Amino acid sequence: MRRLLTGALLLPLALGMGMGALPTALADAPADSVTYDTFDSVTYNPEGPGGTELPVTRAFAFVTPAGAPLDTTSFTVQPGEAAAVDNHNGCVVAPGEAAYAGRTAWVRFDPAVDGQLLVRAITPGYDSVMVLHQTPDVTWGQADLSTLQNTECASNDPDAGNETIGSCNGVPCLPVGAGLVYYMQVGGRCPSSTDPSTCTRPDVPGGSTRIEIRFVPDDSDGDGVPDTEDQCVGGLPGDVNAAGCPDQDHDGLADTDDACPTAAGNPDPPFDGCPEGPVPPDPDGPVDVTIVALDGDRFNTQDVRVNLRLNWPQGATSAVASNGDGAFRPIPLQAVVPWELEPSPKSESREVKVVFSGAVPTERDRDTITLDPVAPRLAESFLVRTASGWNLALKMTDDRSGVLRVRVLDGAGGSIAGRVFCSPGSGCRLVREDRFKGLDTRPRTAVVQDAAGNDRRVRLVARQSSCSGNERTVLSKLNVGRLGCFFVGERVTRSEAREYDWADAELRLKRLSTRRFRVQRLVS
Structure with missing residues (x-):
């Protein structure tokens, strides 16, 4: 069974961190610690989607928790590992002197950038041997013992204690490179330094084991971005983007490519590092300004006080407005903005122009309304x-x-x-x-x-009719204020017949000829 050890710490390691300042693990070691007995089954890299291994690109530290150490007393030397055959559990510690390990535990580490490594085996109950192997980059779980190359070996403490590789006064200093995978192998010292077969004897020591790893990426300009990912020289830690280029507003876009380098924004086009601004009322609608009277009329107003209804382009961060005279003043980016038109003693058309600016190209719109302060x-x-x-x-x-x-x-x-x-x-x-x-x-x-x-x-003032007692008062249909006086039986002209409202006066006309008519009573 393969096991990914989750909870690794990605830490910015100070170059003066001593061996006593161990980082705290975020997760316990697997409960079935026997998994460590199998080569390429445990990785100290962070966990990715689906339980995959994520390569390390930043400062990294992990140590097996003190409360959950490995117990290697039942571990074995697996086929392909024995020194007598393939020499993958031993190393030369001094000229003419070898050290072999039994009951071995394995941990994998895959850096994606060049850097400096420190590994340590903490074995307080037995004398241990630690070997650091490397192999060309290979997917976790698919490595083969036959490809391993011994890189470093540690068997300095002849008694129970710790073995360390790559420590320079407690600072990681063993060069490691991207494109390679590293395996830490820890086991009890075999009884014989000349006979590897003794590594399978029952008296090979084992017990409580903790494995520590610290990694610091190479960072020649000290900006916190590994050299293998750094595209810019210089920069201060915390003020560069992932590519190591200056990014003072921390939006991920280099200042040289940022249209708004001092204001954090959206790094994608069309914003190019500028703030997206507030969401417009109708994001899919056109840029628009509409003048609306206080009573809601979009065409006429008796008051210079009106409202501007706005719809700005996504990405606009500011707006200015003018009464058409070229004197612009700032207005807020909101759906409805109070506004005052240029006053006038007479009725005139009024225009308002609005200009929207920001991350997107400047856009503008205008609208007109009739200012009518004069009563009918x-x-x-x-x-x-x-x-x-x-x-x-x-x-x-x-x-x-x-x-x-x-x-x-x-x-x-x-x-x-x-x-x-x-x-x-x-x-x-x-x-x-x-x-x-x-x-x-x-x-x-x-x-x-x-x-x-x-x-x-x-x-309204009533007008008195000047018609005599026998005459009927008849109103004109064509001219306000005109009335006529007619009596029953009177003859009238065709123009008079057309002008007056005879039915209103309870009269009707009888045609005598094409040009003459006679007034008669209206018979119901």
């Missing part, structure tokens, strides 16, 4: 009482936004009639004429409103 006029009014009731004719005008509606009120201010002529933005007419016939209640006031919301209240 009641140009003419005609109120008269006829046989059918009160009749009211009105002619209303506006200078810009158009006549929107009219309301007719009684003496108490109650509404007795009214008309809506259009909706804002639909092209309300500047001149409107309207009539209200047969009203039971006398109209007292007319209220005219334009599309911008301006009101005009006008008191």
Whole structure:
């Protein structure tokens, strides 16, 4: 069974760290520590997806926890390892002197960058031998003992104690390289230094064993990025990106490639290191500014105070606006921004321009609205009482936004009639004429409103008819304020027949010829 030892510490090792300052492991050794007895079954590298081995690229340290040491008393020398055959459990420790190990434990380490290594076997209960082997880079679990090369050997302490390789006053100093895998082999010293076969005898020592490893990548410029990954010379630790290039805003993009080197942002195009900015109200919609009156009208306003509805491009971080005069001032990037138009004593069109800037190319938009501070006029009014009731004719005008509606009120201010002529933005007419016939209640006031919301209240004055007792008062359909007096049986012209509202006066016309008509009573 293969076992990955998780929880390795990736630590920035100070060059003065002594042997007594051991890092604390993040995970215990495997409960089935016998797994260490099998070559290439345990790696000290960090764990990747699916239980794979991740090569080490940064400063690294791990030690078997003191509370969970390995117990090698039942370990063996496996086939292919015996010194008598392949010499993979022994080494020369001095001229003419060899050291062999039995009950061996194996740990693998795979650096992905060049650096300095320190390994140590902590065996307080027995005399140990430690051998460091190397082999060309191979996937974990697929290595073969036959490819191993002995690199270093340690058997310095003749009694129970520790064996260390690659320590220079407690600092890792054994050069190791990317492209190679290293195996630490630890076992009890065999009874004979000349007879490897003694490594299988039952009196080979074993017991509590801990294995420590420390690795420091080569970093000639001291920026914390290994030389094999460093694409820039110089730089301060913590102020470079993964490639070792200066990155003062720490967004991963080198300052030389960063469009906003002092503000952390998105390193991907189109932001190129600049902040993405706030999310627009409609990320998929076009860049837009819409002027909206306080009452929600998008076409007309009676007040210089309006709202700007914005939709900015993703990546914009600032915006400025102008009343079309070139004098821009900053506005917040938000869905609705209060704004004031340039005032005017008369009705005029007003334009607002907005420019969005940031990580993306500058974009702009503009919109217009009609500023109409002038109330509409009641140009003419005609109120008269006829046989059918009160009749009211009105002619209303506006200078810009158009006549929107009219309301007719009684003496108490109650509404007795009214008309809506259009909706804002639909092209309300500047001149409107309207009539209200047969009203039971006398109209007292007319209220005219334009599309911008301006009101005009006008008191209505009734006109007395000048018709004699036998004549009927008839209102003109073509001219506000004109009425005619006609008696039953009177002859009228074709133009008179067209102009007057005969039915309103309870009259009708009988054709006498193509040009002449006679007035008659309307028979119901």
